[in-house]
Amino acid sequence: MSGHPDGTLRRALSALRHDPPAVAGTAVLLLLLVVGVAGRWLAPDGVNDVDVDGILRPPSLDHLFGTDELGRDVLSRVLVAARVSLEVGLVSVGIALLVGVTVGLLAGWYRGWVDNVLMRGMDVLFAFPVLLLAVAIVAVLGPGLLTAMVAIGVVYTPIFARVTRAGVLSVREQVFVRAAVSIGASDARIIRRHVLPNIAAPLIVQTSLSLAFAILSEAALSFLGLGIQPPDPAWGRMLYDGRGFVTEAWWLGVFPGAAIFLTVLAFNLVGDALRDVLDPRQLTVGEARRSRR
Amino acid sequence: MRERTDRPTRPGRAGATDRHEPAGPDIAEPVLAIEDLTVTIGTRRGPARAVAGVDWSVRAGQTLALVGESGSGKSLTVLAATGLAPRTARVTGRVRLLGEELTALPEPRRRRLRGRHVGFVFQDPMTSLNPVLTVGRQVTEACEEHLGMTRRQARERAVELLDLVGIPSPRQRVDAYPHQFSGGMRQRVVIAMALSCEPDLLIADEPTTALDVTTQAQIVELIADLRRRLGTAVVWITHDLGVVAGVADTVAVMYGGRIVEQGPVDAVFDAPSHPYTRALLAARPGPGVRDGDLPAIQGSPPSPLDLPAGCAFWPRCPVRGDARCEHELPPLVPVAPGHRVRTFYPLSEDA
C-alpha cells in the first residue's frame, strides 16, 4: 500500500546479499530452477534409454553418475526428475501452507467454537499415520502425480495450522494489536497487517522443513505405486529403487539422495536467512544509532 | 577484619535487636566498599562501557541510594560488585565485603560469602518466587544451605521471618503458594527470603517500582524499620527521587555509567550541584507548578554503546559549559564535605 513495505523488502534483500550461506542457498535454488525447467534438454541421454549391455556401470566419463539396473543414465534421470520432485514439494507444501495458515488464523483469532471445530478436525488428520492417510486419499482420487501432491498437502496441513494458531494466540495478546483495534481497524486488516507479518518467522522455518519432508513423502508414495508412475523418474522413487543395490551399486541411491539433500539444505539456508532478515530488529546497527537525536 | 561466617547462628531467633551492636573499631569498616569499579559488556555491536570508575561504600545500619535512569548503570554496579554480572561482562576494580576483597576470591568462595552475607530484593516479586514451592520452603531455602538447619528448624524460622516482615497469621500462610499472596505480600515474602540468613547487607533493586503507592509506603516503612532493628546496611537502587528522600542516608546519582553526584542525602537535595541532578529534581511535577511547562530535560539518556567523549550529560545539559565539557571527562570534585560532583561547572545553591 505504501512505500514503506517496499523499503523493508529492499533493505531485507540487501542484507540477504551479505549473508554467505543465504547466497549459497539462493544459488543452489536458482540452479535447481534451471534444471527443473530445462532438465530434459540438459540431460545427456534420454531418461528411458535402456542399454542392456551397460547395466549397473559405476560412474565414468561416459556416465558421470553411472547407470542403473536397466542401463539408463543416472545423471539424466536425476536432472529430469528435478522437475517432478520440485513440483511435488512446492505444490504440496503450497496447499498445506494455504489451508493450514487459513485454518490456524481463523482458529487463533476467533477462538471459541471456531477454534474447537477447526482444530479438532486438524487433530483427526494429525492422528492418522501419514501414509495411511495418503493411501486413503489416493484410493478416493485415483493414483497419479496430482493426487500425490494433494495427499501430501493434506498430510502437512495440520502442522501449519498448529504453528499458525500458536503464533496468532500470542500475537493477538500484544498491545499493538489492541492499539490497532483501538483505531478502528477491521479484523481482516489487523490479521493481514499485524498478525501475519509477526508470525512469519516460524512459518518460514516450517515451510523449509516441510519442503524436505514432502519430497521424501513423494518417494514413499511412489514406492507404493501411488505417486509418480514408472518409468518416469523422481528422486524419491530413484532413492527407493536404489535401495536394493546398496552393496553392488551405491551410485543408484547416492546421487538422487544428494539431490534431495542439496535441495533441502538450500531451502533451509534461504528460509533461515529470510526469517532473520525480515525482522526489522535484525537490520544494521548504524541506522539505529543515527536515528537517535 | 573479622571472620563473620563462624558467628554462632541461632536459627530459632527472629531478627533480634541486639545484633550488630556497634562494637569496637569494627564500626569504621564499611559493610560493602567498591573502588574504581568498571564494567565492560561485550555486545554484538562491540564493547559497551556500562559502568566506569564508580566508588562508594555503605556502613552497617545505613542506606545508600543509587539513583539513575535506564542505562545509567545503577543496577549493574551492584550486580558486578556482588559477582552477579552477566558472563559477557568484564569487571575491574576493588570490592570489599566485610573487609574481604571479593574480586580476588575464587567463585565458590565468593558465592558462599554472598549467600551468607548479602540478601537481594528485586523489582518484580512474582518472578523472584518459584510458583510451585510454598513460601515457607522458599523463605528458608538459602539459610538451610548456609546455616545447616534441619527441616523443622527451617520451618520455625520461616514462620518467624514471615512474622518479622508483617505477614498476618504466618503460621497458616507458611504453607501457602506465591499466587495466593497479593503483590505487596509477595514482596514481603521476598524480603523475608533476603533476610533469612541475617545478612549484613540488603540489596534492594527497585523493590517498590512494581507496587502501588500505598503498598510502596508499606514496603518503604518495612525496610526502614528492619534496618533500624537489625542494623543491616542497605543499598537501595531506584529512579524515584521521592523514595530516595525518604530512605537514604547517602545518595549516589548515576548517569551514563558514572557517578555524577554523591553525598549525604540532605546536601544532595538541598544543594544539588550537578546540572543533571538539579534538572531531574526540577522536572518533577510538584505542588504549585500547575501552570506552564515543566522544566524538562531535552533528549534521552545515552546508550552505553554510544557515550560522548567528555561529560555524558553534555548533549542534554542546560548549562552546557564549553568545549572542555564536550571533549574532556570532568573529575569528581568535592563541593562540600562528603559531597562530590562530576562537573566543571558545579552549580552554587542559588544558581
Place this chain on the structure above:
Amino acid sequence: MTADPAAPAADPGETVADPGEIVAELDNLRVWFPAPGGAAVRAVDGVSLGIRRGETLGLVGESGSGKSTTGLALLRLVDATCGSVRVGGRDVTWWSRRQLRGLRRRVAMVFQDPQASLDPRRTIGASVAEPLVVHRLVDSADARRRRVAELLEMVGLRADLADRHPHELSGGQRQRVGIARALAGEPDLIVLDEPIASLDLSVQAQIMNLLRGLQRDLGLTYLFIAHDLAAVEHMSDRVAVMYLGRIVETGTPEQLYGQPAHPYTAALLSAIPVADPKVERHRRRIILSGDIPSPVDPPSGCRFRTRCPQARPDCAEVDPVLVEVAAGQWAACRYAGEAVRAMRAGTVGEETVH
C-alpha cells in the same frame, strides 16, 4: 447512584455549547468479567463521569481500581455489563462492530508501553498512517506522506523518522509516535492510559509538556489515567479518584490535593514520597494496612472500610453515595471531611507496619 457529580451539567445528556459541552459520558457503568466458578470480577462497578470539551479529566487509582477498564470502555474495547457510554451525545453502549469503527475515530487512545503498542515490523510512518488509511482520511499516497510528516512534526519528531522501525527509537520518541497516531484521526477525546509510567524520569516531563502544548494548540480533550498523583495534579483540570471499581472522590486538583474529603484520597496523597528529605523525615504518613480487596467479592457497605483507619460500624451497612462536600467536590464517604481530619490529627508514626 442517583447523583452524577462528575458530569458538570445539572441535567446529564444536555449538550450545551460553550463551557460545558460534554464530549463523553459514562452513566452508572459496570464492567464485570467472568471469573472461575461463575463469579464476576467487578472491574468497574457503577461509575458515572462526564468529560467536557477541552479539559483534562485525571483518573487516579491503584492497580485493581478499574481506572484502565473505565478508559477502555470509552472506546468500547470492553463491553458494558450495564449502564451506558455516551460519546458526542450518542449512546454507543450497544453499537455494532461496524459503528464502532466510527467511534474509534472520535475517541483515540495512547497506551502505557510505547514499545509494546507499536508493531515492531511496521515503520513509524505506517503506524502513524494507519488511522488515516483505516478511516480513509487521505486519498493519495502523497497526501498520506504529507500528513504523516505533519503529525510527526506536531509531536516534535523529525519527519524522516517515518522510515524507521520502533526499535530504532528511544522510549520517549516511541511515545511521541503513539501520540501522533492518536492525533491522526482528529479525535474528540484522547484516552491517555498511563502515558508516562514506563518512561525515564527525565523524559516524563517532556511528554507531559508535549501533551499540554498539544491541548493548548488543538483544543484537545483528555482522559488522563495514571497512578502518579503528582503527574495527575499537574495535568488535570478535574480529578476523579477510583477505588475498587468506584469513584470515591472528584473535584479540582486544588480541592483534592489541598482538602481531600475521602479518607482514601487522604491516604493516597500521604503515601506519595516527596523529593525532600526534611519533609520526608517529619511528615506524618497515613499508612494503610493490607491490600486492595478482591474485586470478585468487594466488602459490603463502603468498599474502603476494610482498610480505612476511620471506619465506623455502620460503614459496613450503608453503601455511601457521592455527596457534594464543597462546590464541585464530591466524596463517597458518610464521614467525609470529619474522617480525614481525625486521620490527620492522629499520630501515625508507630502503627505503621502490621
